[in-house]
Amino acid sequence: MKVPFVDLSIQYNSIKNEIETVLEQVFTSCTFIRGKQTQVFEKHFAKLHGVKHAIAVGNGTDALFLSLKSIGLEKGDEVITTASSWISSSETISHAGGIPVFVDVNEHNLIDVEKIEDAITENTKAILPVHLYGRSCNLSAIKKICETYHLFLIEDCAQAVLAEHNGRKVGTYGNYGAFSFYPSKNLGAYGDAGCIITNNDEYAESVRRLANHGAISKHDHLIEGFNSRIDELQAGILTVKLKHLVHWTEKRINLAKQYTLSLKNIPQINIPHEPLEHMGHVYHLYVIETEKRDDLKQYLEEKGISTSIHYPSALPFLDAYSVHKYKSSCFPLAWKKQKKVLSLPLFPELKEEQVNYVCAQIKEFFK
């Protein structure tokens, strides 16, 4: 049996007609940027989150960058983020003029809330937590810290659309929630796209302006900006896919439950803890941990099962940050986890038989 890590073609085939209809509409309209499809998508995405504003942008990295840019970082300003993420979470802090300050992770590979206060200095301006793998961070605790120290909260929701903390969606706790619609994300475009959500009129206007050369309406360039807009094709595609997102997310959660049930008694591996609430984890990735990670990965590959690693190096230990000479002892959990994490195949259309096969092969490996 072959089990791909992710297969986007099955989903495409299931919505082919809807996609073709919307593409046809865009081509007929011949409006490719800043048109009706974008407006409709933004309206739906804002409504889904119960927020006033959604601003669709070029990609998830830009959603973070423009949010950070809009808080007006000055030289020496620091932004606290997690040691374990995709580099977008920290590179955007630097590009916006700030200094990324890394905090070690907890058992879930999410920013360790207990360690945030130690990282706060008089230069700290914001906290940027990442809902890694689709699991919500402890947002109520993080928000409380932000309120106590008067810090901005910018949530990296790239992997966690629809995830909830205390019954409230991620992205709605922060001053800004940043989303990615990279094709393999839970809500994936057929190209690059991203979105920022906010309840604040001023922040919304600011990021909208920055994303469009400093202008809201034509030629109204109050400031210099950037070019980061969703295109009409992606906006149309995302509106189609948004209708199916809850259903696809339920499927991810059910497949994750199946993995958990089958793998929980293998002493050599750690599996993700069940979240406290149903939508506490939307399983963008199902990540196990084992000391035998590399051998297991290769064994599964030989059995036709593709896996992946998120991520082989925690952020402080990337070459990009080597000038800081971060010590492993400063981020002990992130250091340990980078050698143990393994992401198993997971996408809504994955079949139960395939999950059973993957689990059987993992059991066989450890026998």
Ligand SMILES: *Cc1c(COP(=O)(O)O)cnc(C)c1O
């Ligand atoms: C995918 C991702 C991003 C960046 O999104 P792009 O759309 O690829 O720019 C940012 N943060 C995290 C955690 C991601 O997984």
